[in-house]
Amino acid sequence: MMRKHTRLIGWIAAVLVILAFCQLGRWQLQRMHAKEALLAQQVPARAQSLTLHQAQAAPPLLRWVQDHGRFLPGTILLDNQTREGRAGLKVYQPFQTDDGARVLVDLGWLPMPPDRVIPPITPLAGHTAISGLLAPSPATGLALGPALSPAPQPGVWLASRMPPDDMARALSLPTGSLAARVLRLDPALPGGYPRDLELLPNTLPPSRHLGYAVQWFGLALTVLVVALVLEFRRHRRRRGTPRR
Structure with missing residues (x-):
């Protein structure tokens, strides 16, 4: 038995x-299938430009955005972002179009010094034209600890992940005014930091x-x-x- x-x-x-x-x-x-579907959207997205409001109202696919507006105060630095094998930060700043649509704009990548002292951030300001790819926020790891913590520089926040409502509160924006997608700023535009339109950075192909x-x-x-x-x-x- x-x-x-x-x-x-x-x-x-x-x-x-x-x-x-x-x-x-x-x-x-x-x-694998989800990432293949995301990559397959990139070429068709460039074929048609939308305003930010139109892109946000459309189904959540990749969208190419061209619009006008102004950058808002505040900066989000997403930690643990690599570029060419180096550790660094992704720099994000809120943007509001002339018709009131808001989005976090990916301004590019900033290297993190070995002592992890965040370099001074110069936010963009003024009315400007923008274009870029409206895409999902970067993938992050396990949700451990607070999503955002204040950096030594006023108005700058260090993020381990990017919950939209938490970011809106940190940037003194209304709850619900930021979506889970970000605008990957066109690398051809001036300003910001080194950047590209790579859809799967810091993640597996x-x-x-x-x-x-x-x-x-x-x-x-x-x-x-x-x-x-x-x-x-x-x-x-x-x-x-x-x-x-």
Whole structure:
């Protein structure tokens, strides 16, 4: 009886592990498809320019925006952003168009010194024309600790992630006035910091997700094969045991 219980527990454990590995593989495939779909939107997005208000009212796809307005006070520095292998910060400043639409504008990347002393930030000001790609906010890691903390420079906030309402409060903007998308400023425009329109910075490309999915499914298959081999050996031992 004890052997039967041990065998049952072993199979239950094996099935649970197989299901967990398959679920992880499925999640990696979902991430791969989501990123492939995002990358596929980039070229069509450049074919038509919209105002910021039009882009925000449209379905949440990549949109190319051209508009006029002014930069608002306040700066968000997103931590742990790499560029060409160097650690640094993404610089964001709120922008309001002439018709009242608001968005955080990605002004580019700023290197973080080894002593992690944030360099002085000079915010943009005045009425100007902008263009860029309205895209999802950068992916961040685990939500540990506060999302925003004040930097030594007044009006500057250091962020570990970018919850829209938290950023609106820090920038003294109405709750709900910022969306989960940011405007990736056109690199051809003057001002700001080094930048590009790379959609997947600091994150894995679709091919890596596919590779991880194959690994998880391979582990699930390995557990199944091991369980079947052990079961086969158990049957062989039973057949080879003489009856008394």
